[in-house]
Amino acid sequence: MLAEMSAPRHASRILCCALSLLAALSGVIPGPARAQEREPEHRLELLSQPVWHRPGDLLDIRIRITNGGDAPLQGFLLSLAAHPAVRTRSTLHSIFEGTPGAVAAAFSEEHDQEIAPGDSTVIVVDQPLASLSSLTGITDGGVYPVTVTISDPSGVTQYDEFTTPLIIYPARPEPPLNLALVLPLNELPSRGPEGSFRDPSGQGGIPLERAVAENGWLTGLVTALQEEAGELPSLERRVRVERRGRRNNRREGPRFRTIEVPQEGLSLGLAPTPRFIEELADLADGYRRGDDDQPDDVGADEPSAVAAQDLLNRLRALLGEAGIQTLLAPYSFADLPSLLDHAPERIDLELDEGAEVIEETLGLEPTRDWLFAPAARLDAQTLEELRFEDADTAGHVLFHPAAFEGDPLAVAEGCPESFASFTCPVVVRSSQGPTQGLVGDQGLQDRFAAIVQRGDDRLDLQRLFAETAAIRQELPSVANRVIHATVPSLWHPTPALWSRLLAGLREAPWLATVTPAEGVALREPVARTEGFIPSFPPLDIEPDAAFFDAVEAATEFVESFRRMQPPEQLLTRLRRNTLVAESRLWWPSFELFQNATDYIVSTEEETRDQISRVSIGGPEQINLTSQRGEIPLVVSNGASFPTVVRVTIRSLQPDLSLDPVRLEPQRINADDAFQFTVQAESRSSGIFPVEVLVETPNGELDIATKQITIRSTEFNQIALAITLGAFGFLVLFYFLRVLKRRRPQPTG
Numbered sequence: 001m002l003a004e005m006s007a008p009r010h011a012s013r014i015l016c017c018a019l020s021l022l023a024a025l026s027g028v029i030p031g032p033a034r035a036q037e038r039e040p041e042h043r044l045e046l047l048s049q050p051v052w053h054r055p056g057d058l059l060d061i062r063i064r065i066t067n068g069g070d071a072p073l074q075g076f077l078l079s080l081a082a083h084p085a086v087r088t089r090s091t092l093h094s095i096f097e098g099t100p101g102a103v104a105a106a107f108s109e110e111h112d113q114e115i116a117p118g119d120s121t122v123i124v125v126d127q128p129l130a131s132l133s134s135l136t137g138i139t140d141g142g143v144y145p146v147t148v149t150i151s152d153p154s155g156v157t158q159y160d161e162f163t164t165p166l167i168i169y170p171a172r173p174e175p176p177l178n179l180a181l182v183l184p185l186n187e188l189p190s191r192g193p194e195g196s197f198r199d200p201s202g203q204g205g206i207p208l209e210r211a212v213a214e215n216g217w218l219t220g221l222v223t224a225l226q227e228e229a230g231e232l233p234s235l236e237r238r239v240r241v242e243r244r245g246r247r248n249n250r251r252e253g254p255r256f257r258t259i260e261v262p263q264e265g266l267s268l269g270l271a272p273t274p275r276f277i278e279e280l281a282d283l284a285d286g287y288r289r290g291d292d293d294q295p296d297d298v299g300a301d302e303p304s305a306v307a308a309q310d311l312l313n314r315l316r317a318l319l320g321e322a323g324i325q326t327l328l329a330p331y332s333f334a335d336l337p338s339l340l341d342h343a344p345e346r347i348d349l350e351l352d353e354g355a356e357v358i359e360e361t362l363g364l365e366p367t368r369d370w371l372f373a374p375a376a377r378l379d380a381q382t383l384e385e386l387r388f389e390d391a392d393t394a395g396h397v398l399f400h401p402a403a404f405e406g407d408p409l410a411v412a413e414g415c416p417e418s419f420a421s422f423t424c425p426v427v428v429r430s431s432q433g434p435t436q437g438l439v440g441d442q443g444l445q446d447r448f449a450a451i452v453q454r455g456d457d458r459l460d461l462q463r464l465f466a467e468t469a470a471i472r473q474e475l476p477s478v479a480n481r482v483i484h485a486t487v488p489s490l491w492h493p494t495p496a497l498w499s500r501l502l503a504g505l506r507e508a509p510w511l512a513t514v515t516p517a518e519g520v521a522l523r524e525p526v527a528r529t530e531g532f533i534p535s536f537p538p539l540d541i542e543p544d545a546a547f548f549d550a551v552e553a554a555t556e557f558v559e560s561f562r563r564m565q566p567p568e569q570l571l572t573r574l575r576r577n578t579l580v581a582e583s584r585l586w587w588p589s590f591e592l593f594q595n596a597t598d599y600i601v602s603t604e605e606e607t608r609d610q611i612s613r614v615s616i617g618g619p620e621q622i623n624l625t626s627q628r629g630e631i632p633l634v635v636s637n638g639a640s641f642p643t644v645v646r647v648t649i650r651s652l653q654p655d656l657s658l659d660p661v662r663l664e665p666q667r668i669n670a671d672d673a674f675q676f677t678v679q680a681e682s683r684s685s686g687i688f689p690v691e692v693l694v695e696t697p698n699g700e701l702d703i704a705t706k707q708i709t710i711r712s713t714e715f716n717q718i719a720l721a722i723t724l725g726a727f728g729f730l731v732l733f734y735f736l737r738v739l740k741r742r743r744p745q746p747t748g
Contacts, residue, residue: 042065042067043159052167052509055135055136055170058128059131060125063125066115067117075110077154079107080125081105081149082132084104086165087142089467092470093443100145100163104134141171141476142473143167148162148163164462165466176512178482178511179484182269185218185221186333186490187218189276189332189585194606198291217493217498219495220495222318224502226314228265230318267323268323268324268513270327273331274353274354283305315362320364325517328355328358328368329374331357346582347385349579353575367392377536378399378403382535383397388430396520401439403536423482424481424526428527457493484516547596554581578599610639611703619631619632620708621709622680631649633647633678635694636672637668637669640671642667644666644667645695646665647676647693649661655684689709691707692705692707
């Protein structure tokens with residue numbers, strides 16, 4: 001709270017006001033703090049402020065002052081300077097960049113408290129808005145920037161400052177600006193390719209476990225949605241509330257004021273990533289965490305599993321409420337233009353698996369008509385592919401502002417003035433018909449990005465609110481204007497920040513929140529086919545074609561394994577592993593991308609291991625001592641599931657015949673075997689190689705092979721006997737002939 005000034009402090013106030021007057025004449029706020037690029041020694045931080053004010057409200061700005069120096073801070077001067085109302089978004093953006101403009105009014109107060117090195121103190125500025133004279137008697141609503149500065153007690157040396165936009169409305173303005181906000185529900189996949197939950201980022205802790213914890217981002221978001229969105233209990237239109245900052249106010253004045261509150265909850269779109277929802281359901285059923293070396297089984301009755309089940313139930317209820325629209329996203333949050341370039345057939349697989357998961361886990365039947373493309377990357381070629389495969393797909397979408405060539409603020413037929421923000425639905429046409437949608441507002445997306453990157457949550461959040469107010473003030477009397485923004489997909493703020501964001505949007509008198517479908521229906525869409533870009537350029541972080549080829553090869557391998565009729569649960573996990581591998585969530589860093597490779601390699605290894613559990617046994621060599629013989633064989637199934645196989649026996653030499661050469665498909669139970677014999681008949685002596693092949697019933701996948709050598713010796717012995725007999729006959733013949741010649745002839 002600002003203390004009352006004593007007589008010795010008048011000099012400081014006079015000096016500050018003189019500096020403010022000098023700033024008003026020069027058109028800029030003085031202060032070396034803004035010019036400094038290094039971190040200020042003594043730092044100011046905005047902790048809280050009302051999202052919007054009425055002219056009679058207290059400022060109620062709560063700030064923290066931190067001494068980052070090595071010496072105690074012996075008192076300080078806190079100053080507030082008001083600037084003229086913002087009339088354009090470009091002016092607002094220049095304020096965000098550190099140029100707030102002329103000073104219209106100012107006041108300051110000296111504090112004598114000491115702040116030790118490394119310590120901080122919290123000050124509540126609870127003066128009435130009228131303490132800044134330029135804010136007295138405001139009749140036009142809008143954005144009024146105020147700069148808060150901390151300096152030494154003399155006001156000469158400034159330490160730090162920030163400019164926060166006050167949003168002031170004397171009454172609820174009509175018509176409001178319509179806002180179609182979309183919230184993705186997303187997280188890095190936590191379930192590894194083998195089915196155990198682990199940390200894919202290597203930062204410690206399983207992301208999904210953190211999300212469902214009591215202070216986790218998902219818990220906070222679902223709680224905030226229940227409080228602010230969808231179907232809320234009926235409320236009195238006008239209620240009496242205690243004035244903001246009253247608890248710290250020493251001045252006279254009415255304790256309560258009457259405000260109008262919206263009776264309906266926040267309307268918005270939710271785009272749950274199916275893989276994330278599937279993992280949430282797995283967590284709720286009990287799960288395994290860690291790796292194979294140190295597994296840890298978590299039961300369904302343990303806190304993390306119970307929390308996951310509770311959140312899943314609450315999500316089911318929320319997604320069934322009026323005012324909340326569910327949008328279908330690809331199963332793994334895959335980048336659609338990249339898939340079109342490298343593996344277009346996988347787009348349909350992503351959407352099929354995604355719809356199946358949402359229906360099974362959330363009890364919804366998601367339509368493909370409203371499609372959520374990750375990062376809103378949807379171009380003409382991708383849209384054509386989507387609609388060619390299924391004309392009911394992507395009838396309505398959300399577009400990235402860069403999807404349309406030329407000036408995104410260019411005037412278009414049916415949309416307001418060219419100087420104002422583009423606030424119309426659009427329509428583009430493909431060979432399959434029209435696609436309607438909303439174009440993301442780049443300024444709002446930048447505000448969300450600033451919240452994510454800088455972490456100055458409350459100040460950047462207030463700038464987001466101010467951006468929407470500035471858009472409305474461009475054309476305050478034009479009805480049915482609609483803007484769209486998507487919350488960053490991996491932005492996971494604290495529960496308190498979720499609550500501030502959603503409550504602020506619901507309470508903002510200049511806004512009316514709508515679902516994307518309601519936003520498109522507000523007015524006739526503007527035709528933008530001609531300016532719709534043919535294709536987005538490849539992302540700098542996009543994998544090369546070899547990676548997508550590896551994903552496709554793994555997918556085909558799993559599809560071949562399906563012919564062995566493994567359990568559907570196992571097959572589904574392996575198939576979806578290949579989808580997770582192609583997720584764009586892995587692309588930002590080399591370390592994360594290692595997970596994508598792991599899903600491919602592990603899936604192939606596990607599939608190969610399952611296949612190898614079916615084997616063919618028998619002798620390595622068979623000696624035929626007669627013309628016929630038997631080959632005893634056995635097919636063993638060491639897998640944990642029954643399978644159906646076909647056995648083919650073949651020899652490339654025509655002098656060896658086999659019966660049968662192919663067995664009818666045989667069902668072999670788990671941990672069981674099938675024994676059979678093959679009849680072999682040789683028509684000559686020799687060595688005959690035989691190949692025994694175990695394959696799926698349609699012959700698509702070779703499961704196991706065995707090489708057998710058959711030696712035929714029967715014909716060698718016969719040939720030897722004949723040869724010896726012939727030799728003996730010749731010997732005997734010639735012996736008798738010689739003997740006959742030597743016998744003496746009788747004389748007469």
